[in-house]
Amino acid sequence: MSPFGCWGLPVALLALLCCPGSGEVFEVLMSSERLVVEPGMSWKINCSTNCTQPEKGGLETTLNKTLLVNQTQWKQYLVSSASQDTGVYCYFLCSGGQNSKSLNISVFHPPEQVLLTLQPTRVVLGTSFTVECRAPAVAPLERLTLTLLRGKKTLHNKTFEKTMPDPQEAMAMYSATAHREDGHHNFYCKAELDLRSRGGHIISYVSEPRELEVYEPMQNNQMVIIITVVSVLLFLFVTSILLCFVFGQHWHRHRTGNYRVQGAAACFRA
Numbered sequence: 001m002s003p004f005g006c007w008g009l010p011v012a013l014l015a016l017l018c019c020p021g022s023g024e025v026f027e028v029l030m031s032s033e034r035l036v037v038e039p040g041m042s043w044k045i046n047c048s049t050n051c052t053q054p055e056k057g058g059l060e061t062t063l064n065k066t067l068l069v070n071q072t073q074w075k076q077y078l079v080s081s082a083s084q085d086t087g088v089y090c091y092f093l094c095s096g097g098q099n100s101k102s103l104n105i106s107v108f109h110p111p112e113q114v115l116l117t118l119q120p121t122r123v124v125l126g127t128s129f130t131v132e133c134r135a136p137a138v139a140p141l142e143r144l145t146l147t148l149l150r151g152k153k154t155l156h157n158k159t160f161e162k163t164m165p166d167p168q169e170a171m172a173m174y175s176a177t178a179h180r181e182d183g184h185h186n187f188y189c190k191a192e193l194d195l196r197s198r199g200g201h202i203i204s205y206v207s208e209p210r211e212l213e214v215y216e217p218m219q220n221n222q223m224v225i226i227i228t229v230v231s232v233l234l235f236l237f238v239t240s241i242l243l244c245f246v247f248g249q250h251w252h253r254h255r256t257g258n259y260r261v262q263g264a265a266a267c268f269r270a
């Protein structure tokens with residue numbers, strides 16, 4: 001069943017009641033403060049006619065309504081509790097004739113949460129990384145654009161088609177190889193819901209910024225080589241000093257030992 005199907009029956013009944021040609025020619029006008037509404041929102045709808053003495057008239061809707069102004073040619077209602085797209089209509093009966101006007105009301109869920117993730121957050125220059133953006137529970141999805149940005153530069157745009165009943169999660173992904181530039185700017189995701197075609201305006205939300213850490217493997221290797229070489233040289237230097245010292249001591253002892261032996265021999269001989 002189409003979301004606007006629920007007032008098909010009353011319209012058919014009214015069509016049966018309506019006897020074209022009978023009574024005075026009159027007009028019914030309907031105006032709604034809003035055509036796109038957020039769940040839980042309340043707004044005003046006017047119904048009016050130029051019939052001078054309508055027998056009956058008002059607003060037909062499945063939504064909650066309160067009559068604010070009750071005049072013979074003009075009625076104003078406060079309407080609320082729309083949770084899905086719906087049709088509303090105004091009708092008037094006038095000298096046996098019947099006339100009505102309808103409007104479709106769309107329910108929207110703004111992309112209040114825009115979540116950006118970088119995978120990985122630390123990347124070697126020249127290897128790939130992924131930017132992913134999610135906006136849970138958005139409606140109408142076909143009015144949404146997700147834009148992935150690096151600084152002010154647009155990396156990727158994505159628009160959507162309605163495949164399942166709203167609201168739905170929207171997701172956009174972008175993969176690239178890491179350049180030095182990528183480490184110098186923040187990444188963002190912008191979610192825009194364009195309701196201009198339904199009498200609204202553009203609602204836009206931006207994610208928290210995310211940073212990508214790009215590092216160069218060459219420099220790291222060079223550092224490792226330098227540290228290794230310096231360590232080896234230091235080790236050789238220390239070892240040679242120790243060896244010199246040990247051998248020096250040994251030689252010295254050896255020589256003094258000889259003298260003593262010679263000295264002792266000389267003593268015995270004496």
Ligand SMILES: *[C@@H]1O[C@H](CO)[C@@H](O)[C@H](O)[C@H]1NC(C)=O
Pocket residue numbers: 024025026027050051052
């Ligand atoms: C109401 O408006 C319609 C269209 O403008 C016009 O044809 C009709 O004569 C009007 N009826 C009255 C009662 O003023």
Ligand SMILES: *[C@@H]1O[C@H](CO)[C@@H](O)[C@H](O)[C@H]1NC(C)=O
Pocket residue numbers: 031032033044045046076
């Ligand atoms: C309803 O009609 C009144 C009186 O003409 C006007 O002040 C008000 O702005 C109208 N509201 C809507 C939603 O059209």
Ligand SMILES: *[C@@H]1O[C@H](CO)[C@@H](O)[C@H](O)[C@H]1NC(C)=O
Pocket residue numbers: 067070071072
């Ligand atoms: C609106 O006013 C008419 C008379 O002008 C009355 O018959 C009708 O009951 C009123 N409607 C409501 C909901 O108060």
Ligand SMILES: *[C@@H]1O[C@H](CO)[C@@H](O)[C@H](O)[C@H]1NC(C)=O
Pocket residue numbers: 064080081
């Ligand atoms: C609609 O109005 C009725 C009566 O005033 C109330 O009990 C109900 O909670 C309202 N529904 C919503 C969804 O606000």
Ligand SMILES: *[C@@H]1O[C@H](CO)[C@@H](O)[C@H](O)[C@H]1NC(C)=O
Pocket residue numbers: 002004087102103104
């Ligand atoms: C309302 O929606 C229905 C079904 O989608 C469509 O047939 C109809 O033309 C729409 N009415 C208006 C006034 O936009």
Ligand SMILES: *[C@@H]1O[C@H](CO)[C@@H](O)[C@H](O)[C@H]1NC(C)=O
Pocket residue numbers: 147154155156157
């Ligand atoms: C993304 O969309 C914006 C606004 O709609 C447009 O200005 C821009 O050129 C688009 N960028 C790409 C890469 O499609």
